[in-house]
């Protein structure tokens with residue numbers, strides 16, 4: 001069998017008014033990735049021939065996101081928002097290559113998977129002109145209802161136009177449709193806007209196809225695959241499903257999640273073998289954790305690479321640009337940003353390490369701060385291998401601490417320290433024998449004087 005060519009059209013021109021947000025709906029994120037990026041990733045996994053994205057006028061940010069995720073996708077602008085069929089026709093130029101299949105996916109249906117899209121295309125190869133993903137949601141309100149007769153799909157009725165009997169139908173439109181390329185344009189051009197909202201509904205493709213004596217079918221799938229997002233409540237529900245899937249995938253990979261329901265992952269989180277993640281850990285975008293590393297409870301990681309056997313937390317914060325070498329240790333209340341911590345180096349307690357490099361096996365004592373920002377610019381701190389930074393030191397960048405150097409506790413280091421040197425940058429301690437008693441006596445005298453004055 002020859003491979004069928006496929007044009008995928010992603011509709012992203014929605015207003016999304018029910019999101020009550022200045023951000024375009026499809027740019028809202030679940031699992032650290034925009035709704036649009038989830039859809040485009042599923043479409044790419046299907047290896048379609050061409051991808052078109054329909055955006056609203058002035059939605060440059062949406063077009064930019066489409067280009068970032070799918071550089072080969074063509075963007076089309078739907079100038080007036082006149083319905084989903086009208087939106088598809090905004091991408092009419094993309095039909096010129098006469099694809100075998102036309103797949104239409106809504107940008108607000110982010111949980112769709114390539115395997116499900118594949119199932120939707122199957123009936124086209126068998127001669128159907130229209131195939132629709134159907135599901136039975138717990139709450140059907142807001143969705144289009146499917147009117148079926150036997151295994152034939154007769155029509156889709158939008159909720160606004162549905163009668164009471166039609167509203168009672170539990171089988172709903174998942175909002176994802178496949179059209180046979182040979183008939184797609186003819187069907188779309190026949191759709192009118194004679195409905196409550198005076199919109200050109202893509203869903204009317206079913207009735208139009210039936211009128212042309214063509215076949216329409218519904219393929220029933222799980223609700224999770226086709227959840228549409230029109231509100232923040234639905235966004236949160238989709239996030240829960242995405243998290244559930246990511247946790248299951250991590251467990252299947254052999255990651256130990258002590259309390260999976262408390263761990264939040266991103267769609268791009270990567271784990272090696274025998275990784276342990278304790279409860280209440282958040283993985284933002286772009287985190288890689290290598291074999292045998294342990295992420296202790298209540299840690300927050302974004303844009304960080306955790307090396308083999310490294311240990312993070314509890315209560316650690318790894319920000320973008322953090323790279324931990326093998327066996328490195330970042331302990332409680334330590335924040336790291338734009339910093340390389342080489343193999344075996346440690347910062348175990350209460351520190352800020354930003355715009356820095358920490359050499360292999362160096363020890364950064366409790367309370368050490370890299371003072372990287374002077375109010376105008378950021379500067380770098382370089383700590384050599386095997387260096388020892390005494391507790392509560394302030395390293396005022398730009399500054400370099402040589403290999404094996406030793407910084408006395410409580411130092412404020414403003415000048416470079418050569419390799420192997422000892423640096424002390426603090427006030428000298430004064431000790432006065434027996435002076436404690438004299439001090440107390442002076443104090444009580446002062447108190448008595450004050451009282452006699454009252």
Ligand code: UD1
Nearest residue numbers: 011012013014081082083084087107108143144173175228
């Ligand atoms: C749509 C379906 C409904 C289905 C539901 C599934 C129609 C008419 N209705 O309803 O049957 O059950 O999805 O989630 O298709 N868009 C444009 N241009 C437009 C209108 C919409 O690009 O002129 C885009 C939106 O950005 C969105 C998608 O198309 O990504 C769907 O539009 P939306 O308004 O969310 O449709 P629903 O009312 O949810």
Ligand code: CA
Nearest residue numbers: 108228229230
């Ligand atoms: Ca929707």
